[in-house]
Amino acid sequence: MNQEYIVTTGLDFRFSEEIAAIPGGENIRKCYACGGCTIGCPVHDIDERYNPRKIIRMVLLGMRNEVLNSDVIWLCANCYTCFERCPQNVQFTTISHAIKNIAIKEAKKGKVKKTPVYYFIIVFLKSLLSYGRPLEAEVILKLLLLRKDIKKAFAYLPLGLKMFKNGKLLLLPQRIKDRKVIKQIFKRIKINPS
Amino acid sequence: MNKLGYYPGCSMHATCKEYEISAKKILQNFDIELEEIKDWNCCGAADASAMDHFLSVALPARNLAIANHQYDELIMLCSACQQVHNKTKQKLIENPLLKQEIEKSIGKEINTDIGIKHLLSFISNEIETGKIEANVKKSLNGLKVAPYYGCAINRPSSYIHGEDPEFPVSLEKIITALGGEALQFSYRTKCCGGVLLLPEEDFALAISKNILLEAKKNSADCLAVVCPLCQATLEIFSLKMKLEMPILFFTQLMGIAFGYTIKELGLNHNLISAEKMLKKYGYKK
Numbered sequence: 215m216n217q218e219y220i221v222t223t224g225l226d227f228r229f230s231e232e233i234a235a236i237p238g239g240e241n242i243r244k245c246y247a248c249g250g251c252t253i254g255c256p257v258h259d260i261d262e263r264y265n266p267r268k269i270i271r272m273v274l275l276g277m278r279n280e281v282l283n284s285d286v287i288w289l290c291a292n293c294y295t296c297f298e299r300c301p302q303n304v305q306f307t308t309i310s311h312a313i314k315n316i317a318i319k320e321a322k323k324g325k326v327k328k329t330p331v332y333y334f335i336i337v338f339l340k341s342l343l344s345y346g347r348p349l350e351a352e353v354i355l356k357l358l359l360l361r362k363d364i365k366k367a368f369a370y371l372p373l374g375l376k377m378f379k380n381g382k383l384l385l386l387p388q389r390i391k392d393r394k395v396i397k398q399i400f401k402r403i404k405i406n407p408s
Numbered sequence: 409m410n411k412l413g414y415y416p417g418c419s420m421h422a423t424c425k426e427y428e429i430s431a432k433k434i435l436q437n438f439d440i441e442l443e444e445i446k447d448w449n450c451c452g453a454a455d456a457s458a459m460d461h462f463l464s465v466a467l468p469a470r471n472l473a474i475a476n477h478q479y480d481e482l483i484m485l486c487s488a489c490q491q492v493h494n495k496t497k498q499k500l501i502e503n504p505l506l507k508q509e510i511e512k513s514i515g516k517e518i519n520t521d522i523g524i525k526h527l528l529s530f531i532s533n534e535i536e537t538g539k540i541e542a543n544v545k546k547s548l549n550g551l552k553v554a555p556y557y558g559c560a561i562n563r564p565s566s567y568i569h570g571e572d573p574e575f576p577v578s579l580e581k582i583i584t585a586l587g588g589e590a591l592q593f594s595y596r597t598k599c600c601g602g603v604l605l606l607p608e609e610d611f612a613l614a615i616s617k618n619i620l621l622e623a624k625k626n627s628a629d630c631l632a633v634v635c636p637l638c639q640a641t642l643e644i645f646s647l648k649m650k651l652e653m654p655i656l657f658f659t660q661l662m663g664i665a666f667g668y669t670i671k672e673l674g675l676n677h678n679l680i681s682a683e684k685m686l687k688k689y690g691y692k693k
Binding site (some may be wrong): 353 | 462
């Protein structure tokens with residue numbers, strides 16, 4: 215992301231079309247780069263590497279590889295501040311969804327790095343698919359296992375125990391009856407947590 | 409008893425059960441009962457959207473189909489669930505072909521006329537401030553409350569049609585009606601970073617930290633919140649930062665002023681106890 219020059223031989227000029235073809239990404243070409251999205255962004259507030267205006271520019275320029283392999287595209291907090299304030303109705307929040315739609319597909323094929331947010335999305339949806347409602351304890355546990363970070367796992371322990379003691383953690387899933395229909399809805403996407 | 413259709417969302421039965429407990433309690437004062445729709449599923453939150461557009465619309469659409477024609481509107485306590493269902497409704501209205509496809513996939517007809525409302529909007533629209541005041545048995549007695557709306561309750565306004573997303577006032581009105589002091593809180597519509605709580609904890613902490621420190625700077629006794637994800641995130645970090653500032657649902661504050669007990673409002677489930685703060689203001693169990 216910090217390259218001084220844009221290497222044009224690596225550009226994919228159809229990337230913005232690819233984004234615009236996904237519902238929610240349609241308005242990307244309307245951006246006139248005012249940066250309003252970025253000024254109000256809570257993630258940009260704490261880490262300047264996350265810059266919605268730059269991400270939009272990179273998509274429009276066709277920097278597909280750089281965008282999809284960037285760590286920061288996963289960091290959107292989904293707060294819709296940019297979406298609300300954009301004078302051009304570019305709707306960056308849903309553009310960010312569209313970018314992730316593609317990044318997840320590429321990550322599954324091993325073409326893009328799998329990030330913590332990637333793992334979270336997969337584990338969360340897998341749990342939703344199994345029961346109709348995700349089981350938080352299972353999601354947290356699987357996430358810790360996938361991260362292979364034992365130190366972090368132990369750091370979570372006291373909080374987990376406190377939450378359990380206060381009746382905030384369920385150990386058994388809330389299974390819905392009609393799980394068949396959830397499977398039906400998920401049918402068009404293949405999902406596995408690896 | 410006036411029955412309202414109710415979609416709880418996953419956290420109401422687990423991580424934030426005190427929200428549902430206190431909401432049901434205070435609604436009794438207004439002769440309102442929440443009736444849970446049957447066999448509802450998770451709305452998919454932001455994660456379904458990140459995965460696939462069809463998935464993100466079809467999951468909540470099934471809930472709308474379940475509520476079909478039985479209710480004029482669905483009440484939700486979770487800001488994010490409310491946002492996702494309002495978004496879905498809008499997408500289904502805009503795109504009849506998508507609606508058809510989803511109806512085929514779930515085997516049910518979807519009614520897009522149904523209203524989807526957050527409990528705070530319902531209370532501020534349907535229950536007059538005077539009625540709230542009339543129910544106060546024990547005034548909050550100048551308790552300094554930082555009103556915190558977070559993001560998903562009114563944003564984006566093109567889906568939700570609620571209060572002005574930049575200048576909401578309903579929480580302040582309620583806090584004042586309860587006898588509390590609603591602090592001017594510049595972070596009230598800023599995001600808490602809750603979506604990142606599990607996968608990117610450090611980012612979530614950095615975002616939440618600013619909100620909590622600002623509340624502390626304004627000498628807030630507690631934060632009043634309207635969303636389970638905000639509550640969980642801010643409470644966990646308030647605990648970790650050793651600020652020990654209670655993060656209470658607005659329904660719990662209403663219940664305290666209406667004279668209910670700690671247990672009746674689920675205050676025993678909160679990770680940070682509100683008892684010390686309440687004692688300071690002369691509240692007895």
